[in-house]
Amino acid sequence: MSVTDQAFVTLATDDVYCQGALVLGQSLRNHKTSRKLAVLITPEVSSGMRSVLSSVFDEVIEVSVLDSADSVHLALMQRPELGVTFTKLRCWTLTHYSKCVFMDADTLVLCNVDELFDREEFSAAPDSGWPDCFNSGVFVFRPSLKTYRLLLQFAAEHGSFDGGDQGLLNSFFSNWATADIGKHLPFLYNLSSSSVYTYVPAFNHFGRDAKVVHFLGATKPWNYKYNLQTKRVMQDDTTAESFHQLSFLALWWNIYSASILPLLEKLQKMEESESEECKHSFNGVEVTLKKVSPYVASSLPKPELPEQTNDVNPSARSPEELASRANEVAHSISELSIHFIPAKPSPEDERRKWEEGRMDYMGKDAFEHIKKKLDAFLH
Template identity: 55%
Template sequence: MADQAFVTLATNDNYAKGAMVLGRSLRNHKTSKKLVALIGPHVSEQSRAVLHMIYDEVRLVDVLDSGDMAHLAMMKRPDLGVTFTKLHCWTLTHYSKCVFMDADTLVVSNIDELFDREELSAAPDPGWPDCFNSGVFVFHPSNETYGKLLQHCTEHGSFDGGDQGALNSFFSDWATADIRKRLPFIYNMSSIAIYTYLPAFKQYGANAKVVHFLGNTKPWSYTYDPKQRVVRGDIQEASTHPGFLLEWWTLYSSCVVPMLQKEYGEQPFHSGCEELPQCEQAQPLISSEERKQRWEQGQADYMGVDSFDNIEKKLAAFLK
């Protein structure tokens, strides 16, 4: 429907890359909905141009300099700047219903059925399942709701310092009021769950529709060799399953990088795509299927990437 849209937010060029991949993944899986990108003032002109090629609407939002209610709220709670920026999605009142998706998510199957859900529908957070993860949620744009959210944030803040704490505080009955608003985890499968409950991932992971690259290390933090189809970086810091990381880079290098190259022209820019020579030090991330087979055959790399120390480091990094 023309009055329904997927919405994302990019505050800088790195997150703009994520938004580009997210938009392309939605297009590749034949969504019938509009695509909207909210961007911050630090997104470059070149990135904005590429976003305009992928998204139906690209809207600049800046709570620090705006003259709306958010600006008044900022004067009382400047610590919630990022949260207030995300809340701008409720001002998209020319749409009747939207699905917000963080720029570090990747769609691996058509998810238009999410528009059958009501506000506020979301998947449980793996760290505290009685809270929802705000990386994917269904909402109804409304200036009235937007004003109430700003007032709530100004008065109560956020218990985690970000939008997730604020939204869970505002929609406080999510876990108890209506089971229909609890989205299946496959609509927001976060990386931490893969390593904390591997048997469940082996059982249900193939049904995943949205992958969320949680943690400080994002897909664009790595480099990629398109010829060898190898993702390079510190494997111990990998924030999600290698197969999904490879899928993100394949889409980025094939669909997004050519558009960025055209916009930058002769100007240098860091695409992250490299053709590095093979060497013994390079440790390519194995594919999802290869790693699954090794686990099932009892051949987990207990001294390497699958060691207890490495898994403990991932958990520690996430909890921080």
């Protein structure tokens, strides 16, 4: 049964987040969703990436960050830092669907989650950092231009207490914590991979029933490197991921290498590029897929990659098939990574962020980093 007026919706405002959107979309396909898949993109997304997106998603919808036709346009212009946030709100404009489930591009489904469509607007799971707030990485909503306008108006008048859409949505749907338990999605529908740390016994007890993993925080799966031979994520010394986190990261890369990489290679072939690097650059951000290919170095013909299928569940394949596939991929690429060069914020920007309370808790402003600096200063 396919339901055409309901959709999973995600958002990618650049080619980097597109990598996440592709893995999310593929994971939904792998688990045979009966709903449509839609991705919102902004003009910066490259044309190559758009064509890859359209082979995973039913709809690739370009939206602008700010629409001059909106009545609150001027008010929003005063708050340029909320631009990306407002793009997420755009999902309410998808009125050709009666109901949708929004999922962040840094989420991944572990099983079929179509039962989410039995829920009503506004359903979401608690945020692990402040459980009286919901996390806005997974939520059920009903597209409506009226709600959309109210949200924008609310944003223009009140801003967002955390500078992002999560603060804004929590203020807007402010009775979520108390009004209707039916709108509380179980945490298993938005399991933040880092909260596995804070309550290990619960994870050991319930973790096997996890349905959606959310790689929330500053370090995303695409910031890691993946070794295709060992099928493991490569760690650097500054991070200490738990075993479970590493398994979730490996799962992300597993889908990426099995299903997304072949799509990018197809694109590369179309562009008749024989170089070892496939680049997508824009706005100071650069995505590079670096391949170490013996077939490029020698003039041996490159073997055809196996046909792209929707089935990448390892258990659904025979061991021989898996081994031969792993071999083929391992021969053409040994280390997989996605690089990007974020535009460096100026010291003034950094200071303003601190003053506004928007520290990078997970990244450079994390306690251990600050402590390191203090220690260096004191000794």
